[in-house]
Amino acid sequence: EMSVLQEISQNVKSIKQLDYAVLARRANQIQKELSQGVRKPYKELIDLCWGDPHSMDVKPLTFVRQVLAACVYPELMSSHKLPLDVRQRAQWLLGRCDGGSVGSYLAPTGIPEIVQRMSESIRRRDGGVPCNPDNIFISPGSQWSLTVTSLLLTYLNNEAPLRTGILTPVPCHVTTIMSIKSLGAAVIPYFLSEEHGWALQVEELQRALESAKGGCNPVALYVINPGNPAGYVQSRKSIQEVIQFASEKRLFLLADEVYQDCVYGKNSEFVSYKRVLAEMGPPFSDTVEVASFHSVSKGFMGECGLRGGYVELVNLDPNVVKYIFNLICKDSTTPVLAHFAMDLMMNPPRPGDPSYPLYNQLMLCGAPVVTLGYIKNMLVKNVKTAHEVVNSLPGFSCQPVEGGAFVLPRVFLPPRAIQKAKEEGMQPDTFYCMRLLEEMGVLVSPGCEYGQKEGTYHIRFCIMASQDIIDEVLKRLTTFHTKFMKDFS
Amino acid sequence: EMSVLQEISQNVKSIKQLDYAVLARRANQIQKELSQGVRKPYKELIDLCWGDPHSMDVKPLTFVRQVLAACVYPELMSSHKLPLDVRQRAQWLLGRCDGGSVGSYLAPTGIPEIVQRMSESIRRRDGGVPCNPDNIFISPGSQWSLTVTSLLLTYLNNEAPLRTGILTPVPCHVTTIMSIKSLGAAVIPYFLSEEHGWALQVEELQRALESAKGGCNPVALYVINPGNPAGYVQSRKSIQEVIQFASEKRLFLLADEVYQDCVYGKNSEFVSYKRVLAEMGPPFSDTVEVASFHSVSKGFMGECGLRGGYVELVNLDPNVVKYIFNLICKDSTTPVLAHFAMDLMMNPPRPGDPSYPLYNQLMLCGAPVVTLGYIKNMLVKNVKTAHEVVNSLPGFSCQPVEGGAFVLPRVFLPPRAIQKAKEEGMQPDTFYCMRLLEEMGVLVSPGCEYGQKEGTYHIRFCIMASQDIIDEVLKRLTTFHTKFMKDFS
Numbered sequence: 001e002m003s004v005l006q007e008i009s010q011n012v013k014s015i016k017q018l019d020y021a022v023l024a025r026r027a028n029q030i031q032k033e034l035s036q037g038v039r040k041p042y043k044e045l046i047d048l049c050w051g052d053p054h055s056m057d058v059k060p061l062t063f064v065r066q067v068l069a070a071c072v073y074p075e076l077m078s079s080h081k082l083p084l085d086v087r088q089r090a091q092w093l094l095g096r097c098d099g100g101s102v103g104s105y106l107a108p109t110g111i112p113e114i115v116q117r118m119s120e121s122i123r124r125r126d127g128g129v130p131c132n133p134d135n136i137f138i139s140p141g142s143q144w145s146l147t148v149t150s151l152l153l154t155y156l157n158n159e160a161p162l163r164t165g166i167l168t169p170v171p172c173h174v175t176t177i178m179s180i181k182s183l184g185a186a187v188i189p190y191f192l193s194e195e196h197g198w199a200l201q202v203e204e205l206q207r208a209l210e211s212a213k214g215g216c217n218p219v220a221l222y223v224i225n226p227g228n229p230a231g232y233v234q235s236r237k238s239i240q241e242v243i244q245f246a247s248e249k250r251l252f253l254l255a256d257e258v259y260q261d262c263v264y265g266k267n268s269e270f271v272s273y274k275r276v277l278a279e280m281g282p283p284f285s286d287t288v289e290v291a292s293f294h295s296v297s298k299g300f301m302g303e304c305g306l307r308g309g310y311v312e313l314v315n316l317d318p319n320v321v322k323y324i325f326n327l328i329c330k331d332s333t334t335p336v337l338a339h340f341a342m343d344l345m346m347n348p349p350r351p352g353d354p355s356y357p358l359y360n361q362l363m364l365c366g367a368p369v370v371t372l373g374y375i376k377n378m379l380v381k382n383v384k385t386a387h388e389v390v391n392s393l394p395g396f397s398c399q400p401v402e403g404g405a406f407v408l409p410r411v412f413l414p415p416r417a418i419q420k421a422k423e424e425g426m427q428p429d430t431f432y433c434m435r436l437l438e439e440m441g442v443l444v445s446p447g448c449e450y451g452q453k454e455g456t457y458h459i460r461f462c463i464m465a466s467q468d469i470i471d472e473v474l475k476r477l478t479t480f481h482t483k484f485m486k487d488f489s
Numbered sequence: 490e491m492s493v494l495q496e497i498s499q500n501v502k503s504i505k506q507l508d509y510a511v512l513a514r515r516a517n518q519i520q521k522e523l524s525q526g527v528r529k530p531y532k533e534l535i536d537l538c539w540g541d542p543h544s545m546d547v548k549p550l551t552f553v554r555q556v557l558a559a560c561v562y563p564e565l566m567s568s569h570k571l572p573l574d575v576r577q578r579a580q581w582l583l584g585r586c587d588g589g590s591v592g593s594y595l596a597p598t599g600i601p602e603i604v605q606r607m608s609e610s611i612r613r614r615d616g617g618v619p620c621n622p623d624n625i626f627i628s629p630g631s632q633w634s635l636t637v638t639s640l641l642l643t644y645l646n647n648e649a650p651l652r653t654g655i656l657t658p659v660p661c662h663v664t665t666i667m668s669i670k671s672l673g674a675a676v677i678p679y680f681l682s683e684e685h686g687w688a689l690q691v692e693e694l695q696r697a698l699e700s701a702k703g704g705c706n707p708v709a710l711y712v713i714n715p716g717n718p719a720g721y722v723q724s725r726k727s728i729q730e731v732i733q734f735a736s737e738k739r740l741f742l743l744a745d746e747v748y749q750d751c752v753y754g755k756n757s758e759f760v761s762y763k764r765v766l767a768e769m770g771p772p773f774s775d776t777v778e779v780a781s782f783h784s785v786s787k788g789f790m791g792e793c794g795l796r797g798g799y800v801e802l803v804n805l806d807p808n809v810v811k812y813i814f815n816l817i818c819k820d821s822t823t824p825v826l827a828h829f830a831m832d833l834m835m836n837p838p839r840p841g842d843p844s845y846p847l848y849n850q851l852m853l854c855g856a857p858v859v860t861l862g863y864i865k866n867m868l869v870k871n872v873k874t875a876h877e878v879v880n881s882l883p884g885f886s887c888q889p890v891e892g893g894a895f896v897l898p899r900v901f902l903p904p905r906a907i908q909k910a911k912e913e914g915m916q917p918d919t920f921y922c923m924r925l926l927e928e929m930g931v932l933v934s935p936g937c938e939y940g941q942k943e944g945t946y947h948i949r950f951c952i953m954a955s956q957d958i959i960d961e962v963l964k965r966l967t968t969f970h971t972k973f974m975k976d977f978s
Contacts (some may be wrong), residue, residue: 052594055587069562073554076565098544103792105541140629140796140822303592305825307629307796333629335824337793 009318020049020174020449021429026434027443034441042441046473048461049445051228051405053302056465058378059370061301063359064344067093068337071102085353093340102336103439107326110138110334114343121346122312125260126275135313135321138342142258142295147179149254149291149311149324153219165216167208167251169200169484171229171408171450171458176222176256189451194410198230200420202241210248220252221245224402226259226270229450229460233268233384233402239276246288253290258298258309265402274314290314296341298405300375302464308338348372381465382470383407389474393481398450405464408447411457417488429457435484440476508919509538509663509938515923516932523930531930535962537950540717540894542791545954547867548859550790552848553833556582557826560591574842584830591825598814599627599823603832610835611801614749615764624802624810627831629823631747631784636668638743638780638800638813642708654705656740658689658696660718660939660947665711666744667956675705678940683899686888687719691730701818707712709741710734715748715759715892718949720872720937722757722891728765735777735792742779747787747798753872754891763803779803787831787894789864791953797827837861837950871952872896878963882970894953897936900946906977918946924973929965 009097031045047055054060063086070076070090077087096111098104109115112133119133139145153164164185167439168177169192179439180187189210192198200223223242225234234242246253255273263270273290295309313321349355359371383401390398390409398409413421413428429446436459437443447458520534535542543549552575559565559579566576568898585600587593600603601622602887608622614899628634642653653674658681659664669676679697681687687710701707712731723731744762752759763781767774785799802810838844848860872890879898881886887898902910902917911922918935926932936947952959 041522050594052587054590054592055594057588060590060592065562069558069565072561073558076558079570081568097794099546101543101549101794103543103549103790103794105539105544105793140824144822301592304594305586305590305592307822307824311644331798333633333822335629335796337826337828 017408018426020445020477022426023433023437023443023445024049024159027127027437030437030441040441041210041439044477045437045441045443046469046476047443047470048465048473049299049443051462051464052304053405053462053464054304056462056469058302058375058464058466060303061359061372061375062369063349063355064303066343067297068340071340074100083354083358085208085349085355089344093343097336098240102340104336106334106339110223110339114339117343118310118346122274126272126278129275129278131274131312132343135316136310137325138308138310138334138339140299140307140309140338142293142311143217144308145176145291145311146176146254146256146293147183150180150183150185150220151252153185153252162215162217164220165212165218166254167205167212167218167221167265169222169224169227169230171447172222172224173228174449186212188216191453192227192230192232194230194399194453194456197402198227198232198408200221200225200232200238200242200476202245205242205245217307218251220250220254221249221255222256223273225273226257226263227258228259228404229406229408231264231399231401231404231406231408233265233270234264234278236271236279239271239272239273240280243273243277243280243284243288247284247333253288255290255292257292258295259404260294262379262405263403264380267401268402269299272404274312274320277314287315289316296338296345299345300372300379301341301345303341306335306338306341308334308342310342377468381467382465384468385467386463389478390437390449393478395481395485401463405462406460408450408458408460410447411459413457414485414488417484420488428460432484433459436477436480439483440480442473442476442480497843497924502560508916509934512801512919512922512926512932512934513538516926517540519926519930527855527932530928531965534926534930534932535958535965536932537954537958537962538932540787540951540953542894542951543792543793543952545951545958546953547864549790549792550861550864551858552838552844553790553792556833557829559831560826563589563891572843572847572893574838574844578814578833582832585772586825591806591829593825595825595828599828603828605618606832607799607835609694609761611650615761615767618764620763620801624805625799626802626814627797627799627823627828629796629798629839630782630786631745631782631800632664632668634780634798634800635665635743635745635782636672639669639672639674639709641697642674642741644919647933651704653709654707655743656694656701658711658713658716660941661711661713662717663715663938664941665919675701677701677705677707680942681716681719681721681821683719683942686891686895687721689714689721689723689727691734694734707740708736709743710738711745712762713741713745714762715746715752717745718895718897719888719890720753720890720893720895720897722754723760723763724757725768728760728762729769731775732762732766732769732777736773742777744779744781746781748893749783751868751894752892753869753890756931757891759892761802766803769955774803778805785827785834788834789868790830790834792830795824795827795830797823797830799831805921826924867954867956870956871954874956875950875952875963876957878967882967884970884974890952894951895949897939897949898954899936900948902946903974905978906973909977918948921946921973922948925969928972929969931962931965931969 003115034195066082066086067089070082073094073433094100096113115133115136118136119131123129140412166185167187167188167190170189184327188208193201209218259269274292277288278285292312296306297304349359358369386407387398390396395412396409401407419427421428427448427449433444433446444461445458555571555575556578560582583589585602604622604625607625608620611620654677655669655674655675656679659678666676677697679693682690700708716770728845749759762779781801786793787796838848847858875896876887876890879885884901885898890896905916908919916937922933922935933948933950942948
C-alpha cells in the first residue's frame, strides 16, 4: 500500500542541484572539523558568497536599530538615553499601528502614511518625477515581489500557444533564474559585455530576442542596475537605449534596482529607469511599463534578516495594478518592523534633526555609533583594494566595479587545471573555488553559477564585509592563486 | 494595440469578494466620518473581527519585548536595567546569528539550536513523546505553511483524474478556505455539531467523505483544535476517533493547533494530535501522517506583526519531508526576529530564572510589566463575561467557549429582519452586523463568512481584547440587540 505522500510529482522533484551546493556542503564539513580541533592552515573559514553584510562584520546603522528597538519595547522611550529624533520617529511609527504595537496585523496595503512618505522619497530621488503611492507594494523582499510579478506575466500568457519568455542577463544571480524557471516561464539569456566593463548592449538584446523566436513568447526584459554579480552601472544613455528597445518590442521592463545606493565609480551615478523614462517624454513616458524593485536587505542598511522590500509599478493599467495588488496581498507576510525599516531607509535623518550630524559623518571619534558615512567609506575602500589586488595577480582580470556588492573577476585557468577539473567531474571554476576553500578556508562562488561565455571562468565574492575580512581574504587568495598557477602551469 | 498586461487570466481575476469586505468598507467610511467630526451615537469604532490582540489593547509580554529589543539594539545589554536572564537570552540568541546581528540571512532550515530547543519543548508538551528537529519547519506564519503543505498535496495528486480534496470543518476561518481553493483543490465541508458545543463527530466525517465520491480525490482532513471560529476543544477520545477514521480512510491529518495555549474550559485541556497518536500505539502511531501547525501570532503572545510559525511533520516518508523542505525553503521569508520569538514562546522563563516569578504571576502591583498570568486571567474573564451576557439576550444562544479566541453565538433573527436583509441584497447575519456597525460602531463578522447550517445565523467576535473593550462591546451589543429585536418583531 502506498502512502498518500509517497508519490512525488516532477514539479517538486525538479529542484536544481547547484554547483554552489557542493561547495557549501564541503564548507559545512570544514566548519565542523575546525570546531572539533582538526588542524588546518587557517583558523577560521570565511564565506563571501552572499550579499549578507552583517554576517561579515559590517555593523548595522545605529539610528535604524535605535528606532526599531524603541518600537519593539516602547518603555525605552521614557529614558533620555536615545536621541530625541529617534524617540520621535519611534513614536510616530507606533502611532501608525493599531494598538500602538508592532505585534498587530497591518492592512495588506501597508501603512498609508509610510507608503506616502516612501512615494515622496522616490520623487525626491528622481528629481521631482511624480510617484503615486497607489503604485507601491510592500513585500517581504525584492525577490518575492519579482516572483509575484513574473507569476503575473505567466498567468497573462497562459492561454498563448508559447510559454512566457523573460530576457535575462548573463551573468545573473541564481535565485531569480530559479524563480522564473519554477514558474514555468522561459529564460532568454542576453550576455553583458565583459570587455566593456560588463555593459548592457542593445545589439545583444536584439540578438537574444531573435534567438527566442518560435521557442517562447517574450513579454519582459529583466535588467539589474547597479549590476549583480557584475558591478556595471548604467549611464542615462544606456538606459535610454534599453527603454527605446523595450518600447519598440513591447516588453515590460523589470528593473532590479536594489543596489541603487551602492555606487562607487567616480564617474558613475545611479539614475532610475523611471526617471529616465520621464525625461524621455511621450510616447515613452506614458507607455513603457516598468516595475522597479528595492529592498532593505541590500544597500548600506544590509538588514537581510528583517525581510522587507517594495515594487513600484509605472505605466500599468490601473486594473492590472489592482490585480497585482490582490495577488500580493493574498500571501504577503511582510513583518511590521520591515515596513518601519523601509521608512527609515527612505527617510533618513535630515539636516536639522538631532541625529543628522551623527548619521552622515564618517565616524564619531570613539563613540559606539555606526553611521552611513562610515559604512560608505569602508565599502569604497574595499572595492578599491579588492580591484587592485585581484588585478595585480597574474591570470586574473577584473573589470571596474562601479556599483553593487560584488567583485566578479575573470580567471584564466591553465589547461592542466581545466583538465584536472574535468577528471574530478567539476566545472573548472568550481574546481578552483573548491581548492581555494580546501587550502585557504575561503568560500567564494564560481562564475558557472551565474552564467558566463563558453570557455571563460570567473569567481564572485562580496565586498560588503569589514575591511579586516576583505584584507584577510585578499591575502589568502594571493597566496593560494600564486601556488595554484604554479602547480598547474 | 494591447498592452502585454491588459489581458488578465481568470486565475488572477477570481479573487472572491467577501461579505466581510462590504462591512469593512463601511467601517472605513465611518472611521473617516468620525475623524471629520461627524456626530454619531458613539465616539469610537471597535473592530473585533480579527484575532489581533495587540490592536485591541492586549499588551505584549514584557519578557518577550525586552529580549527582542536587546537583540535589535545590543547596546541595551550594557545597562543593567534589563533583567539578567533577558540579557542572557538575547546574548544567546544573537550568538546563533552570523555576525551576531538580526540583520543577517539565516540558513533556510533556521537556527539549529533554536529548532532543537523547539523540539524539546514539543516533547515536554507531549509528556515525553519524541520529537525530531528535522521534522520541524519554520515559516512566516501558520497559514503560510498550511498553504505550502496543501500545495504539496495538490502536486502529489496532479496526475490523478480527480482533483485533490481536503475535508474542512464548517464553520472554518475564511483564509484557509480561500487558500485551498486558490490552489485548485476541492473543499469537502463537514459540519461541526453546534447542539453539542460544536463537537467534531466522526459520523459527519463519514457522511462528508461519502458525499465527495466521484467529485474529487480526498487526501487530507483538516481539523482546528482548539477551534476557530467555534470554541470547541477536543477530548482525547474525540481525537482518537478522528485518528482512527484518518487511518482507515488513509487521510493525511492537517492539525491546526495554533490556539493550543488558549484553553479556558474548566474541564478542557489541550492534547496534541501527535501525543494521542503516540499513546494509541501501533499501527496508528507509526502510520498515520500528521502535520501540526503553530504560530507566534496566536496564543497569549499575540505577536501577529512578527510573522512566525512552524509546522511539525509526523510519520512522513523522509524523502517527502525533504521535498516539503525544498518547497518551503525556496520561498521562505521568515524574519530572524520571528525565529527568536518562537524560541521565547516555546521556552519561556523557568523556575529559578530571574524573570520567572514576574513572567508567571498575575501582575506585579504598580509595575509596568505585562505577564502571562495577567493576560491569561483577563482572557478567562472576557470569555466568561461574553458568554454570560450574550446568552442572557433573548434570541441569542451561545455554546460554551472552551478555547481559541472567538465567541460564535447563534442569533435567531426574526422573519421580518430576514425579509429586510433579502430586500437589501444581504445575507441575514451580514445585515445584522451592518446594523450593529451603523448604529453602535461595533464591527463583528457574520456567520455566513465561515459557513453555517442552512437557516442558522451567527456572529463572531474576538475575545482577545482588553476587559474595557469587551465590556464596552457587550454594552453596545445589548442596547443594539434589544432595539433590533423590537424593531423587527
